[in-house]
Amino acid sequence: MYPVDVTITEIVQESPSTKTFFFDKSFEEALPGQFVMVWIRGTDEIPMTLSYRNAITVQKVGDATEKMFELQEGDHLGIRGPFGKGFTLPQADEKVLLVAGGVGAAAIALLAEYSMSVGSSVTTILGARNADEMLFLDRLTPCGGLHLTTDDGSAHRCGFVTDVLVETDTLEFDRIYTCGPEMMMKCVFGILEEQGSLEKAEFSLHRYFKCGIGVCGACCMDGDGLRVCKDGPVFNGLQLVDSEFGKYMRGPSGNKKQF
Incomplete structure (x- = not known):
């Protein structure tokens, strides 16, 4: 249950209010719809859905996400998870x-x-x-x-x-x-x-x-x-x-x- 330290490797501005943060660890076992707890040091820990196996997509809506928008490539986050129940995966031909x-x-x-x-x-x-x-x-x-x-x-x-x-x-x-x-x-x-x-x-x-x-x-x-x-x-x-x-x-x- 301890957070894993990850390094931000790339930040993509997806829209005026949204950024995607890629990091150097890929959560291959995660199901679409599961989430991770993201620790922004000195600010808060918040849940975020994985938008890629190695990234989260963040909209600036509060103190924690505002702090995230100040981060740069090479900065660090703490990640716990993945947690929760994801989507039931579809089968071929469905x-x-x-x-x-x-x-x-x-x-x-x-x-x-x-x-x-x-x-x-x-x-x-x-x-x-x-x-x-x-x-x-x-x-x-x-x-x-x-x-x-x-x-x-x-x-x-x-x-x-x-x-x-x-x-x-x-x-x-x-x-x-x-x-x-x-x-x-x-x-x-x-x-x-x-x-x-x-x-x-x-x-x-x-x-x-x-x-x-x-x-x-x-x-x-x-x-x-x-x-x-x-x-x-x-x-x-x-x-x-x-x-x-x-x-x-x-x-x-x-x-x-x-x-």
């Missing part, structure tokens, strides 16, 4: 639908590349605030059909990933995966529930973590008491029925925060 929003594309891109490598048929719906914030087009385009949406209409379709999803017959797909802002995923949840596709869908959740290994209980969800860090962060759609998903989350003190 039809796969991926729905990603914002930095949620980090986990989805790794899953798309794996799916293509085993012979799955991949369709991706990718959304972002604007064209500049669209992530990993170079990785997702070769994997199969790609539908793009932007909130402001600056690239391709103006609207949200759910606008494309409601026009999609999800019953045609064997597996459905989604990662992104929780309110986006809650809307995806509702559409899939209406279409009778919830059982074959998996959702990658984001919650406040302290330990990352299921001991402290900080990330427990109301309902069945599921621990997002240990029982997730990827959950089957049926596990989220009647849970706090899409209603509220908890901060460091444990107090509920409404979406």
Whole structure:
């Protein structure tokens, strides 16, 4: 459970608000959707999904990520993991639908590349605030059909990933995966529930973590008491029925925060 020291070997500016940090250790055993605890020395330790086997993709949203944006190649991070339950891997000849929003594309891109490598048929719906914030087009385009949406209409379709999803017959797909802002995923949840596709869908959740290994209980969800860090962060759609998903989350003190 001790962090492994890694050296940052490359930093890629993916968008105005997002960077990818490559390091000198590759986590080949990690499943798409699993996470690592990233220790930014002197600041904090935070959970991050692996966007490559040897990289994390970070959006500047708080003190820890702001500090990360000050790091340079040759600087060091501490990494614990990988932890948690990742996506169920698709099989050859299965039809796969991926729905990603914002930095949620980090986990989805790794899953798309794996799916293509085993012979799955991949369709991706990718959304972002604007064209500049669209992530990993170079990785997702070769994997199969790609539908793009932007909130402001600056690239391709103006609207949200759910606008494309409601026009999609999800019953045609064997597996459905989604990662992104929780309110986006809650809307995806509702559409899939209406279409009778919830059982074959998996959702990658984001919650406040302290330990990352299921001991402290900080990330427990109301309902069945599921621990997002240990029982997730990827959950089957049926596990989220009647849970706090899409209603509220908890901060460091444990107090509920409404979406």
